Amino acid sequence: MARKxxxxxxxxxxxxxxxxxxxxxxxxxxxTSLQEIAKAAGLTRGAIYWHFENKGxxxxxxxxxxxxxxxxxxxxxxxxxxxxPLDKIRRNTASALHQIAHDDQVRRVFEIATQxxxxxxxxxxxxxxxxxxxxxxxxxxxxxxxxxxxxGQLRREMDIRHATLGLFALIGGxxxxxxxDPQAFDLEQVGMxxxxxxxxxxxxxxx
Numbered sequence: 001m002a003r004k005x006x007x008x009x010x011x012x013x014x015x016x017x018x019x020x021x022x023x024x025x026x027x028x029x030x031x032t033s034l035q036e037i038a039k040a041a042g043l044t045r046g047a048i049y050w051h052f053e054n055k056g057x058x059x060x061x062x063x064x065x066x067x068x069x070x071x072x073x074x075x076x077x078x079x080x081x082x083x084x085p086l087d088k089i090r091r092n093t094a095s096a097l098h099q100i101a102h103d104d105q106v107r108r109v110f111e112i113a114t115q116x117x118x119x120x121x122x123x124x125x126x127x128x129x130x131x132x133x134x135x136x137x138x139x140x141x142x143x144x145x146x147x148x149x150x151x152g153q154l155r156r157e158m159d160i161r162h163a164t165l166g167l168f169a170l171i172g173g174x175x176x177x178x179x180x181d182p183q184a185f186d187l188e189q190v191g192m193x194x195x196x197x198x199x200x201x202x203x204x205x206x207x
Contacts, residue, residue, distance in 0.1 A: 013051050015041050020062050025108050029059055029117040056122045060129060066109040067133070070096060075140055085144040086153055086204065090195065093171055097191045100175060101182075111179050138168050155203040163202055170198055 019041035023032050034055055038045045052058040074092045099106045119127035142164040148154045154163075174194060178187040 009051075012043070012047065016043065016048055016051055016058070017062050017065055020058050021105070021108060021112070024059070024062070024112045024116060029055070029112065029123065030120060034058070054122050056124075056126050059117070059123065059126055063109060063113060066106055070099065070106075071137075074137075082147070083151075085147040085151070086199065089141065089144050089167075090192070093195055094188070094192060096171075097175070097188045100179070101187045107179070110175065114176050114179055138164060141168060153204060158202060167195075167198060170194065 016037065020032075020037050023037050023040050027036070032055075034048050035045050037058070038048050041048075048058070052061065073095065077088070080087075100110055101107075113130075117123065117126070119130075142161060145154065145160050145164050145167070149156060149158065149160055154160075171191070174187065174191050178185065178191075
């Protein structure tokens with residue numbers, strides 16, 4: 001019986017996250033109340049408070065459900081990645097762009113995060129989490145760029161931190177502008193061509 005109760009609780013949590021994702025996407029995060037999410041999920045507001053302390057915690061959980069698996073894949077390193085860190089950056093970028101372009105849930109969540117959230121009131125703490133997550137992504141990319149320079153695959157006189165920030169801004173800008181208008185360009189094709197052009201500008205050395 002306890003096992004069934006635990007499974008039911010997990011199912012209810014997923015139901016709440018699904019409803020939050022839909023309503024946040026339709027109305028925007030700031031304009032959405034927990035009561036509206038409860039109604040969309042067919043639950044009481046008390047059921048939401050049993051799982052989440054406030055709207056900020058619910059928003060965070062909705063984001064993590066999509067971003068944590070993506071981050072796990074990006075940070076996993078194998079022997080080949082140690083030898084060819086720039087290939088790892090390319091694969092990470094290609095994977096992220098593919099998911100945004102073809103996975104409806106991933107696209108919705110990124111649209112919410114970039115277009116439909118204001119970091120005000122109870123969402124102020126989410127701004128700090130967003131910054132922390134961004135910094136973690138930049139640090140992971142920086143380690144790969146540093147490794148590439150150490151292996152002689154980038155110019156040694158280059159400021160790796162500056163190059164990493166530029167690369168992060170480039171990829172983020174492509175995703176942001178494509179989400180505004182998915183018909184404007186092919187995210188995967190343009191994204192990878194732009195990434196390669198940027199790396200070429202850094203003086204990438206072929207092994």
